[in-house]
Amino acid sequence: MKKSVSALLAGLLAVSAGAVSAEKLAVAATAVPHAEILEFVKPALAKQGVELDVKVFTDYVQPNVQVAEKRLDANFFQHKPYLAEFNKNKGTNLVAVTAVHVEPFGAYSVKVKKAAELKDGATVAIPNDPSNAGRALALLQQNGLIKLKDPANILATPKDIVDNPKHLKIKELEAATLPRILNQVELALINTNYAIEAKLNPTQDALFIEGAQSPYANLLVARPDNKDAPAMKKLAAALNSAEVKQFIAQKYKGAVVPAF
Template sequence: MRLKFALLLASTLSLVQPLATHAADKIVIAATPVPHAEILEFVKPQLAKQGVDLQVKVFTDYVQPAAQVNEKRLDGNFFLHQPYLDEFKKAHKNDIEVPVAKVHVEPFAAYSTKYKKIADLPIGATVAIPNDPSNSGRALLLLERQGLLKLKDSRNTSATKKDIVSNPKELKIRELEAATLPRVLNQVDLALINTNYALEAKLNPVKDSLFIEDGHSPYANLLVAREDNKDSPAIKKLSAALTSPEVKKFIEEKYKGAIVPAF
């Protein structure tokens, strides 16, 4: 009887072993709702066929998705660009995030509910920009390219208001949390809004903006992993899926120029 039980137990364990191996391929990736979580949900069925259980954890801010990867509470994130990651690493000396793949560019754009063209902006206009260092610098560089102000160094992606050397329209620059910018759009003269938040607010960067970054933007959104898992099979499969022809077609058809593939 004991021998039969031992054989039965061994047989049962051999059957469940593949399930345990499959469970080890679960990965949890942080993302903002649009377009990052949408793109991840698109590749989810494809990854499931490859034995990867992709779990998408949605955040509406830019701090927690990076912080929780750094704390090893998540396997990776998909929302930031290299200048943001560089600034985050400066502020968090023990940061363990590493870029894995460039996926898409979200052309940064300026919006107004009061004016239809830049020339109409009045003297002393209030301009709202994101308050995180990399995106505030990005906004100021875009304002400079439109001739609205002049910076000390036109190549400095971390420029701040202190770097403004000429402001002919006497613009009042307000730095606000990036996620709040669509909500204050009707309270300011101009707002420079990250495309993911613009899309959530039903703003089309191509059709609704006064001006927009061109296709040479260095701000490609990245799939980011931890140093200790960047080479894991699951992360490699996710990276391959996010840079596949299917995802390129999905981005082009769904976002119609508001999002541009970076691969």
């Protein structure tokens, strides 16, 4: 009996020690697809001793602010041009750990069924953050609606439009609000995470959309002081696994494309 009790106590101590030594990671993410992908890898990470705490955000600012201020360990929501612009404007030094997926950026409308139907003076809504605004304008140019002074400038603004044959009125709004104002504009260029949240199917509902070769891969982002931490490396490996590639393909059916 004593041996049984001793064995039980030893087992409990071992479990307790394991719980204490578990590495914890608090990661900010937008709901779709980022938080969904993180939730998918959570069980695999738990088996490796990493407790993943996913914090869902609805904006593109606080996830970076809270990582920079060490309130969170990492985030997963943004592409490289946005990260570079944020670091430059906010004086932060956040770094990419790994690329995970591409969300092809698309143009949506409830008023027209193809770009050619846009009338003279139509209102087109685009994100108001610099990198995504430039991305939206580049997509408008690729589809013959405008011409930019420098098509390669990822931070182009409406002031860089040199030809606008349909006299489109470009309206810059917060990215998260764009799905909600679709009925107020003729066309809106929407980040895929917000499109999916709004029950839009990018591969079916977008009038036109970026190809899978888009350079805007979404990144796992951390700080220089923790980007090489063992738990962060385990998370990066999990996000770049064959299982995640299969999960993305089956769940998003082309609306999200693996970047590895």
